[in-house]
Amino acid sequence: MKVRGVTIGLSPLHLIVVAFFIGLFVFSYVNTKETAFLIWGIPLSLVLLIIPVFNSYSVGSQYVRLLPEYEEQSKRVRIKQITLAMLGKPVRVEGVVQAVKGTWLCRPTLTIFDGSAAIVAKKSVPLEVDVSVGDNVEVVGMVVRRFTIFGDVMVHAIGVKLVENLTPLEEEEAPKTEEIRIKKY
Incomplete structure (x- = not known):
């Protein structure tokens, strides 16, 4: 997913953790009929999803800003x-x-x-x-x-x-092939 030109990633591990906690809070509500589990639990579980998305956007936007400088230097x-x-x-x-x-x-x-x-x-x-x-x-x-x-x-x-084609190795950088001799005993 891209937001303002920044690629945002959310790993399946994050989704599994959020689903686990939502399931835990729903299970607790079903067993106790206490609505506090839903009122507090589901928003807190969603925060576990929002934090990695925000982090990914923040780091990604820094990379987008740094890339021209790195390409130049x-x-x-x-x-x-x-x-x-x-x-x-x-x-x-x-x-x-x-x-x-x-x-x-x-x-x-x-x-x-x-x-x-x-x-x-x-x-x-x-x-x-x-x-x-x-x-x-x-x-x-x-x-x-x-x-x-x-x-x-x-x-x-x-x-x-x-890239389409790689820059060829310079002659002195190219791996030197040596002639292999096998001695017979």
């Missing part, structure tokens, strides 16, 4: 060039999607391979485009650690878009 890099020294720097990477996870939680995680290496790109809001394994994508985001204190680097994606 980011440098196109190969995945193998991304190191811990680049933490906090805006980058732009292209590659083929190898895996897509977390879309049902509205926190998509893409594994991207560009011919030199693979990296994880994670976004905190739903994707604006439908991405599947094998698609060519361009990710604009910031280099961060996967975990706060330790762990490998990943890209916190601000924008993800599909």
Whole structure:
């Protein structure tokens, strides 16, 4: 669902929690005939639905505002060039999607391979485009650690878009093929 150009996501987990509490309050009302369960319970359960929707809109609108700035400041890099020294720097990477996870939680995680290496790109809001394994994508985001204190680097994606063709690897970046010799004993 889009509101004012911002994609809003609501995971099935949120809906299950809200349905559970509404069912609990209705069950309590049926057993006790106390209307306070309905008067207080159902609006409070709906608040459990409103909070994640508001959060998704709030974060999504920040991403929409930040995207032009990131697109302007980011440098196109190969995945193998991304190191811990680049933490906090805006980058732009292209590659083929190898895996897509977390879309049902509205926190998509893409594994991207560009011919030199693979990296994880994670976004905190739903994707604006439908991405599947094998698609060519361009990710604009910031280099961060996967975990706060330790762990490998990943890209916190601000924008993800599909591209027709990937930028070819430079000659010095292309993987070198070596001749393999098998010794006979």
